[in-house]
Amino acid sequence: xxxxxxxxxxxxxxxxxxxxxxxxxxxxxxxxxxxxxxxxxxxxxxxxxxxxxxxxxxxxxxxxxxxxxxxxxxxxxxxxxxxxxxxxxxxxxxxxxxxxxxxxxxxxxxxxxxxxxxxxxxxxxxxxxxxxxxxxxxxxxxxxxxxxxxxxxxxxxxxxxxxxxxxxxxxxxxxxxxxxxxxxxxxxxxxxxxxxxxxxxxxxxxx
Numbered sequence: 001x002x003x004x005x006x007x008x009x010x011x012x013x014x015x016x017x018x019x020x021x022x023x024x025x026x027x028x029x030x031x032x033x034x035x036x037x038x039x040x041x042x043x044x045x046x047x048x049x050x051x052x053x054x055x056x057x058x059x060x061x062x063x064x065x066x067x068x069x070x071x072x073x074x075x076x077x078x079x080x081x082x083x084x085x086x087x088x089x090x091x092x093x094x095x096x097x098x099x100x101x102x103x104x105x106x107x108x109x110x111x112x113x114x115x116x117x118x119x120x121x122x123x124x125x126x127x128x129x130x131x132x133x134x135x136x137x138x139x140x141x142x143x144x145x146x147x148x149x150x151x152x153x154x155x156x157x158x159x160x161x162x163x164x165x166x167x168x169x170x171x172x173x174x175x176x177x178x179x180x181x182x183x184x185x186x187x188x189x190x191x192x193x194x195x196x197x198x199x200x201x202x203x204x205x206x207x
Contacts, residue, residue, distance in 0.1 A: 048181050049186075051168040055168055059161055069117070069150045074098075077124070090123050115193075161192070165192045169189055172187065
């Protein structure tokens with residue numbers, strides 16, 4: 001009887017040891033899974049933050065070039081007025097559009113104002129086409145060179161901005177990024193530049 005009891009105790013001890021080893025393995029496995037999940041979440045979060053910051057950086061470049069163009073407009077308008085002073089509506093429209101850009105505070109407002117400047121500037125340049133002496137004016141030619149370079153830079157920066165918005169939006173709309181983005185308040189970006197037909201002609205400022 002004593003031998004049987006000893007064997008039972010030994011078997012129980014072996015069982016307990018095995019169970020403890022198994023529990024440790026399970027706990028270690030769960031810990032590894034948790035660490036991997038945490039690393040994935042952190043990686044996704046950091047990626048979303050990085051892409052969101054890229055949008056901000058790209059927008060700053062767009063804004064700089066749009067402001068540069070806005071700064072050129074007064075001299076351009078003044079030069080054209082010297083030859084076409086009766087085109088009051090055109091001058092009023094571009095002055096109004098420029099004012100809208102200056103007063104815009106949000107990104108959405110600035111994109112809308114920039115589009116209005118595109119259209120008004122296009123009409124101004126169309127008017128200039130009708131005045132051969134204006135097109136030969138050295139000041140006007142210099143301003144056109146500056147405007148042409150600025151418009152090209154605007155086009156490049158707009159494209160880069162739109163691309164960064166697209167990359168970010170994919171990151172926060174596709175699983176599991178949409179879950180991580182939702183938890184931390186990162187929503188898809190909705191402000192971008194549309195390639196409208198009227199706006200495409202503005203970069204062509206050859207005279």
